[in-house]
Amino acid sequence: MNFRGLLYLGARYLTRHKARTLILVSAFTLVWLLPSLIAMVVGQVENRIRARAGETPFLLGKSGSALELAFNGLYFTKPEIQVLPFREVEAVQADDLATAIPIYSRFTAGKNRIVGTSIDYFSFRGLEIVSGRQLLRLGDCVVGAKTAEENGIVVGDAVISSPETLFDLGGVYPLKMKVVGVLARSGTPDDSAIFVDVKTCWIIEGLGHGHDGADQLDPDKLLKSDGETGVIRVNAAVEEYNEITETNAANFHFHGDTGDHPVTAAVLIPHGVKEQALLKGAMAADKSLQMVSPSEEMDELFETVFSVQQIVLWILFAVGVATVLIGVLVFLLSNRLRKDEFRQLKMLGADVSTMRALVVYEAVFVILVSLLLSGALLFLFSLVTPGIVRSVLAG
Amino acid sequence: MITCQNLKFAYPGERFALEIDDLCIKGGAKVALVGASGCGKTTLFNLISGILIPESGSLDVFGETPGSLSASARQQFRIRTIGMVPQNFELLDYLTIRENIELPFRITSVLSGDASVRKRCEELAERSGISDQLSKFPHELSQGERQRAAICRALIASPALILADEPTGNLDPANQEKLVSLLLEEADRLGSTLFMITHEPELIPRFDRCIDLLQLRREARV
Numbered sequence: 001m002n003f004r005g006l007l008y009l010g011a012r013y014l015t016r017h018k019a020r021t022l023i024l025v026s027a028f029t030l031v032w033l034l035p036s037l038i039a040m041v042v043g044q045v046e047n048r049i050r051a052r053a054g055e056t057p058f059l060l061g062k063s064g065s066a067l068e069l070a071f072n073g074l075y076f077t078k079p080e081i082q083v084l085p086f087r088e089v090e091a092v093q094a095d096d097l098a099t100a101i102p103i104y105s106r107f108t109a110g111k112n113r114i115v116g117t118s119i120d121y122f123s124f125r126g127l128e129i130v131s132g133r134q135l136l137r138l139g140d141c142v143v144g145a146k147t148a149e150e151n152g153i154v155v156g157d158a159v160i161s162s163p164e165t166l167f168d169l170g171g172v173y174p175l176k177m178k179v180v181g182v183l184a185r186s187g188t189p190d191d192s193a194i195f196v197d198v199k200t201c202w203i204i205e206g207l208g209h210g211h212d213g214a215d216q217l218d219p220d221k222l223l224k225s226d227g228e229t230g231v232i233r234v235n236a237a238v239e240e241y242n243e244i245t246e247t248n249a250a251n252f253h254f255h256g257d258t259g260d261h262p263v264t265a266a267v268l269i270p271h272g273v274k275e276q277a278l279l280k281g282a283m284a285a286d287k288s289l290q291m292v293s294p295s296e297e298m299d300e301l302f303e304t305v306f307s308v309q310q311i312v313l314w315i316l317f318a319v320g321v322a323t324v325l326i327g328v329l330v331f332l333l334s335n336r337l338r339k340d341e342f343r344q345l346k347m348l349g350a351d352v353s354t355m356r357a358l359v360v361y362e363a364v365f366v367i368l369v370s371l372l373l374s375g376a377l378l379f380l381f382s383l384v385t386p387g388i389v390r391s392v393l394a395g
Numbered sequence: 396m397i398t399c400q401n402l403k404f405a406y407p408g409e410r411f412a413l414e415i416d417d418l419c420i421k422g423g424a425k426v427a428l429v430g431a432s433g434c435g436k437t438t439l440f441n442l443i444s445g446i447l448i449p450e451s452g453s454l455d456v457f458g459e460t461p462g463s464l465s466a467s468a469r470q471q472f473r474i475r476t477i478g479m480v481p482q483n484f485e486l487l488d489y490l491t492i493r494e495n496i497e498l499p500f501r502i503t504s505v506l507s508g509d510a511s512v513r514k515r516c517e518e519l520a521e522r523s524g525i526s527d528q529l530s531k532f533p534h535e536l537s538q539g540e541r542q543r544a545a546i547c548r549a550l551i552a553s554p555a556l557i558l559a560d561e562p563t564g565n566l567d568p569a570n571q572e573k574l575v576s577l578l579l580e581e582a583d584r585l586g587s588t589l590f591m592i593t594h595e596p597e598l599i600p601r602f603d604r605c606i607d608l609l610q611l612r613r614e615a616r617v
Binding site for chain 1 (some may be wrong): 446467473487488490499500501504548
C-alpha cells in the first residue's frame with residue numbers, strides 16, 4: 001500500500017465532494033460539541049450562582065418561598081415577595097448576634113433595580129467606588145458599572161425612579177436622585193443596580209416626604225398649627241418635593257415608626273458560630289420570619305437544573321445516535337456508488353487493503369475533523385462564555 | 396511471451412467454461428483477439444493478468460505463472476508487467492486527467508514515482524493529443540479523449556504487455572482508427588506486446604496476428 005498516495009486519493013475524493021463532506025463534518029461536529037457545550041455553560045452558571053450564594057451566609061425575610069427570598073436578596077429579583085418590618089432587622093443588630101444589612105429591592109429606575117440598603121452592603125460585597133463618593137444623605141445614589149455604562153450616567157447626573165402606577169397619587173411617585181458615585185465592575189447583579197439608602201426607598205414609596213415648613217407655607221394652605229406640639233395640618237394643595245437637595249433636605253421626614261417600614265430581605269452575617277446557633281434558634285421560634293442559607297437553596301435549585309440537564313443530554317444523545325446512524329448509511333451508500341471505482345483500482349493493481357483503507361479514510365476523516373473542530377469550538381466557547389454568563393447573570 | 400496449454404477455467408455455479416489447448420504469443424507481437432460476445436475474451440484477459448486463477452493447465456506470462464503466485468505477488472506482477480485499457484474508459488471522476496494517468500504510481504508502492512513520471516505523463520499526453528486537457532476532469536472531455544487518457548494510464552509504467560479490452564467499442568470510425576494507431580505506435584515505441592479485443596473487422600489487418608477465441612475453443616474440444 002502506498003500510504004502517501006492513499007492520503008492523496010482520499011483527500012481528492014473528499015474535496016471533490018465538498019458539500020457532502022461539509023454536511024457530514026458539520027453534523028458530527030454538532031453531535032460532539034453540543035453535550036459538552038451545554039455541560040460547560042451549565043457548570044459556569046452554577047459556579048457563578050454558587051459563588052454569590054456562598055458569599056452570603058444568611059438571608060432574613062418574611063415566611064414564604066425560601067428560593068424567592070434567596071433570589072431577591074442575591075439578584076434583586078422577585079420584588080413582589082412579602083416584606084418584613086425594618087424593626088426585625090434592627091432587632092438582630094441590637095441583639096449583637098449578627099451584622100444585619102437591609103435590602104429593599106422593589107422599585108426601579110427604567111430597567112434598573114433601585115436597591116435600598118446601608119453602606120455596610122458595599123464593604124460586605126467588596127464593591128469599590130471608581131468615581132465619586134459613598135452614600136451620605138437622603139436622595140444620594142451610587143450606580144453599578146453596567147447601569148452607568150448603558151445609560152451614560154456619570155457622577156453629578158440624576159436618575160428618576162419609575163412610578164409604579166400612573167394614577168397612584170398617595171404612594172410611589174417619581175423621585176429625582178443625585179448620582180454621587182459609580183461602582184467598579186464586579187461581574188455580579190450589583191453592576192446593574194442603583195444603590196440608595198433604604199430610607200430613600202421609603203420616600204419613593206411615600207412613607208416619608210418633604211415640603212415647605214409651617215413658617216414658609218402660604219397661610220391659605222395651613223389648616224392648623226399647634227405651637228406646643230409642633231403638629232401642623234395642611235390642605236392637599238401643599239406641594240411635596242420630588243427631589244432632595246441640600247436646601248430642602250431638612251424638610252424631609254417620616255410619618256409613623258420607621259420600625260414599621262418595609263424591607264424585602266436582610267443579609268445576616270453572624271458574629272460567630274455561637275451567635276449563628278442562637279440566631280437560628282430565635283428565627284425558628286418566630287414563624288412569621290425565615291432565615292435561609294442561600295447556598296442550601298441553590299443546592300436544591302441545581303438538583304432540579306441537573307435533572308433537566310440530564311434529560312436534555314439524553315435527548316442530545318438520541319439525536320447523536322440518529323446522526324451517527326445516518327452517517328453510517330451515507331458511508332455505506334457511498335461505497336456502493338464507488339463499486340466501479342474499486343473495481344477499476346483493482347484492475348490497475350491496487351490491493352484489497354488499499355481499497356479498504358480508502359473506504360475507512362472518509363469515515364476517519366469526517367470523525368477526526370469533526371472531533372478537532374468541536375474541540376476547537378469548545379475551546380473558543382470556553383474563552384467567550386464566562387463573559388457572557390457573567391453579563392447575563394449581572395442582569 | 397505468453398503461452399498456455401490445456402488451460403481450463405469455469406465460473407463457480409455457471410455452465411460457461413473456457414478451455415484452450417495451446418496458445419503462444421511472442422514478445423512484441425501485436426495481436427487482435429476476436430470472438431462472439433460471451434465467448435470468454437475478457438475472461439482470458441483476466442486469467443492472463445492474474446485477476447482470475449485457472450482451474451487447470453499452464454499459463455505462463457513473461458516468465459511468470461500468475462496462477463501459482465500469492466495474491467500480493469500477483470498484484471505486483473500485474474502492476475509491473477501489464478497495462479490494461481478497459482472497455483468503458485474508466486477514469487476516476489474526482490481526479491484530473493493528469494492524476495488519472497499517474498494513478499498507478501499512487502495506488503501502490505511497487506512502482507516508484509518521481510519527477511520522470513510527470514515528464515512521461517506529459518510526453519504521452521502530447522503524443523495522444525490531450526496535452527491541453529491534463530488539468531481537466533474526465534466529465535469535461537469527449538469519449539475519444541477519455542479513451543486516449545485511459546491508454547496513457549495503461550502505458551505510464553512502460554508495461555511489457557498491453558491488454559486492451561475492446562477500447563474502440565464506443566467510438567466512431569475516425570476515432571477508432573486514431574486510437575488503434577496510438578496503441579500500435581506506443582507498443583512499438585516501448586517494444587511491448589499488444590493484445591487487443593476488437594469487434595471491428597476493418598481494424599484487424601493492422602495487427603500482426605488475429606486470434607479467434609471461438610476457433611481456439613473448438614480446437615480444444617476436438
